[in-house]
Amino acid sequence: MSLRRLTRLTGRWALTVMATVAWLGAVGGLVLILATGTAAFSDPSPARMWVVWLLLVAACFLSLLADRSRPAGVLARHAAAAGWERTAPGKSEWPWPGPQSGGTIRVRRAWSFTAGGLPVTAGDVRWTGRAFGGATDDADGQGVVVVVHLRGRVPSMAYHVPFERIGDSPLLDRTELRKAFLTRRIPPWTVRERCLYTVEPANGSVTPALIDSAVRRALLIVRLLDLTSEAGTSEAGTSEVRTSEARTGEAGKGEILNGEVHAGEARINGVRPGTVRPKGPRAEGGADTAG
Structure with a gap:
């Protein structure tokens, strides 16, 4: 342990x-x-x-x-004062896949609001049986789940514990992103479809300070991935393509990286710079699921 x-x-x-x-x-x-x-x-x-x-x-x-x-009363008053909108957990579409076999995930309460210019959903969650897999350190526990709704579609990718890199997006190679994860400035995170989500365990009850901290850390991940603006996640000129172009050097010189060059134009994994093929399964989830 x-x-x-x-x-x-x-x-x-x-x-x-x-x-x-x-x-x-x-x-x-x-x-x-x-x-x-x-x-x-x-x-x-x-x-x-x-x-x-x-x-x-x-x-x-x-x-x-x-x-x-009572923690529940304190949290309810904080949410009302901050202008958070109460969301029914059972009616929300959560981005994580079904829980791991034998595990359960239950979102008890959830709120929606805007932070960092992006729509955010935060909730009080409990899980058992390592239901979140590598998305959190604890096999069983309770804590805060934060879902940041991105402005565009990006490839599925993740940094999970202990240090599991999921996906082949060039965005995962960013030095500042890796450094922040290794120094625990950011928690394990997952991107699926148009959402980035994190799960942060709580030692006791979920408090307003814990939710605020979890939201700040999730938004830091979004900034490190350069997904804060609509231009950064659009079909043309995504941050992933910009990172790829930086790694390939000058396309006119015919430098090859995981692809081939045709008529002086670099192709990365078969994709011409300026276009991105969406990938990753469609997110499904619920407020109370069991494997």
């Missing part, structure tokens, strides 16, 4: 213990309030009645405070 995974499991265990202690304290406080209230009603003196009213007010205040401090 890696040190990173051990640290994450220890953090989850500590949070579980603290939540249990807090729950036991709340139950003990409720028992104390009921016992004091029962004693007060058996002796209806003015002093005792004041104690009952104060205890009732305290109970209401603690209940309201507990509700506002």
Whole structure:
């Protein structure tokens, strides 16, 4: 077991213990309030009645405070304040393929908004049985899934753990992209059809800060791939072609790279610079799937 995974499991265990202690304290406080209230009603003196009213007010205040401090409540208020639009997970089309055999993926809550000039969907997700494969470090867990909807169609590709390169796009050769992945500035990521998605585990509950961080890291991947503008993902003049042309050198000199030269024009994998053949399976997925 890696040190990173051990640290994450220890953090989850500590949070579980603290939540249990807090729950036991709340139950003990409720028992104390009921016992004091029962004693007060058996002796209806003015002093005792004041104690009952104060205890009732305290109970209401603690209940309201507990509700506002719940992670779900904090996240809901943050989403409303930020203008995020609540999305029904079951009605959304998620870009990942079906989960690995024996695994399950369940998106509990999801929101849609615009970040970095691109449409983004972020959700609270749980998975089991290494359902995401190499898209995340953890076989089982919970965390944040971020889907960035790109403006154009790009080839399927990915960087998965431990260091698995998927696809043959020249974009995967970018030095800054590899460096960011190796130094963990960006998480494992996957591009399918018109979407780039990441899955980031959480030590405990999903918080607004965790979602904001996951979105920033996903958008950094988009920038490193040069897919932020519509011109960067269009059928003519994609960032992939620009990278390919840079690698081939001057086409007029007839330099060959994974292809052939005809009449002084370089062809890369049979594709003339300026055109890209879309590839990769059509994305299918759901909010709650099992292999």
